Amino acid sequence: MDLNRKTAYEVLLDVEKNQAYSNLSLNNFIEKNKPDSPAFVRELVYGVLENKILLDHILSQLVPSGLKKVKKQDLTLLRMGVYQLMSMNSVPEYAAVNETVNMAKIFARGRERFVNGVLRGYTKKRDQLVMPDKEADLAEYLSVMYSAEKWIVKLWLDAYGAEDTEAILEASNRTPELTVRTNLLKTGRTELKSMLEGQGFEVSETLESPRGLIVKGSGLLNTDAYRDGLFSVQDEASMLASEALDAKPGDFVIDVCAAPGGKSFATAEMMSDEGKVCSMDIYEHKLKLMETQAKRTGITNIELICHDSTEALAEFAEKADKVLADVPCSGLGVIRRKPEIKYKGNEELQELIERQAKILAAASTYVKPSGTLVYSTCTINPAENQLQTEKFLYSNGDFEKVEERQLFPTMGIDGFYICKMVRKQV
Numbered sequence: 001m002d003l004n005r006k007t008a009y010e011v012l013l014d015v016e017k018n019q020a021y022s023n024l025s026l027n028n029f030i031e032k033n034k035p036d037s038p039a040f041v042r043e044l045v046y047g048v049l050e051n052k053i054l055l056d057h058i059l060s061q062l063v064p065s066g067l068k069k070v071k072k073q074d075l076t077l078l079r080m081g082v083y084q085l086m087s088m089n090s091v092p093e094y095a096a097v098n099e100t101v102n103m104a105k106i107f108a109r110g111r112e113r114f115v116n117g118v119l120r121g122y123t124k125k126r127d128q129l130v131m132p133d134k135e136a137d138l139a140e141y142l143s144v145m146y147s148a149e150k151w152i153v154k155l156w157l158d159a160y161g162a163e164d165t166e167a168i169l170e171a172s173n174r175t176p177e178l179t180v181r182t183n184l185l186k187t188g189r190t191e192l193k194s195m196l197e198g199q200g201f202e203v204s205e206t207l208e209s210p211r212g213l214i215v216k217g218s219g220l221l222n223t224d225a226y227r228d229g230l231f232s233v234q235d236e237a238s239m240l241a242s243e244a245l246d247a248k249p250g251d252f253v254i255d256v257c258a259a260p261g262g263k264s265f266a267t268a269e270m271m272s273d274e275g276k277v278c279s280m281d282i283y284e285h286k287l288k289l290m291e292t293q294a295k296r297t298g299i300t301n302i303e304l305i306c307h308d309s310t311e312a313l314a315e316f317a318e319k320a321d322k323v324l325a326d327v328p329c330s331g332l333g334v335i336r337r338k339p340e341i342k343y344k345g346n347e348e349l350q351e352l353i354e355r356q357a358k359i360l361a362a363a364s365t366y367v368k369p370s371g372t373l374v375y376s377t378c379t380i381n382p383a384e385n386q387l388q389t390e391k392f393l394y395s396n397g398d399f400e401k402v403e404e405r406q407l408f409p410t411m412g413i414d415g416f417y418i419c420k421m422v423r424k425q426v
Helices: 004-020 023-031 038-050 054-062 072-087 093-107 111-130 137-143 150-172 189-198 235-243 262-270 284-297 339-343 349-364 388-397
Strands: 179-182 202-205 212-216 231-233 252-255 276-281 302-306 320-326 369-378 401-407 416-423
Touching: 004 023, 004 038, 004 054, 004 072, 004 093, 004 416, 023 038, 038 054, 038 072, 054 072, 054 137, 054 339, 072 093, 072 111, 093 137, 137 150, 179 262, 189 212, 231 401, 235 320, 235 369, 235 416, 252 262, 262 276, 262 284, 262 302, 262 320, 276 284, 284 302, 284 388, 302 320, 320 349, 349 369, 349 388, 369 388, 369 401, 388 401, 388 416
Parallel strands: 252 276, 252 320, 276 302, 320 369
Antiparallel strands: 179 212, 179 231, 202 212, 369 416, 401 416
16 A cells, blocks of 8 residues: 555544644654655645545535445545546546555445445546536635635625635645744844755745745755754744834733744844743643743743733733734634634634633733734634724723734735734823
8 A cells, every 4th residue: 555645544534533733643644654755645635635625526426325424534535536636647547546446445445346436437527527606606616616614705705805705715725835934043044045055945035024034945844954943934924923013122022822932932033032021821731842942042031921811910010012912813814734724613703702802901901101012813804803903992092003914825925914003101
């Protein structure tokens, strides 16, 4: 059995059955199985995840009894087979079918004839398969075409219209580039760029953040430059959220939802490791991981506090020069990194919005007069973003908005919302 496909199958089944995060599951199974082509594994896994609704729409036309009674093992194999036949031009048709059937003999015993029949049916009927009528039901068409839950499509249609919604959906299915943040405590962007290029990487500068580099090539995290803390992996949009704080050496900064720590470290670097960054998070094990990264990057001015940031700590009332509230969110801006987000329901969305409001209200108490408060999310949802800050500002007349940005994956970066506010001088 092909080890690459076996690894992809195990990841996809892990995501399907256990709601595992695709990026973490991929790393785990690639490390465990050591397939000879990790790139093929990633392409197949993300291809299936990014197109799951479309694949099921196709399969429902090939399985007369429908997909409800099809076991997860069988369905995972069928999705893998059809995706290879549909989109992976590097895979010969016979290989896509035969290798999937061989896997069925092990992982879906007794169902290999069924799997073979469905895949053979696709090769014969692919030109006869139909899509939803775009004119009759645009939301249904876009939901199937770009494999996103219908509530997400409707949300974006209401907020941004048909053309922009389709562009966002299309961009959310693209593979993101790897972006790193230069550690200004140890090097400069120009120097780091030259160093990485000298090691065979293709490197270009980010357009908005003065610290970011887009890097192409394998083994980046195995380099001495990474081990020595010269850079950290971070998307440019996330860097911009930190930069909106405009933290200076000597400032007292509070990051209320800090883990995994990228924004805290980015802020500490801006401060030349002077002053203090108080990084809070509700999960202690995540703060432990931040300790490791702090040592790698050489940052010493961060204090880690395990705390539920929906509640304000009285000891920090009006003490902070800058406060960052990068709150938990629906994650609709990072679908290109975690495609499983597209398939989540919205049952808990209102509860999440209420939690965001509590965190923002608590965080605001830490800001001293003339201090800065930045609220950010990695989502594209007005209810979590613009409406959230509008409600806050309406209820807190001592704050005023300075800057507000909604970033989209169509810009080549993660979807991100950033709102910079300042507490008025009393």
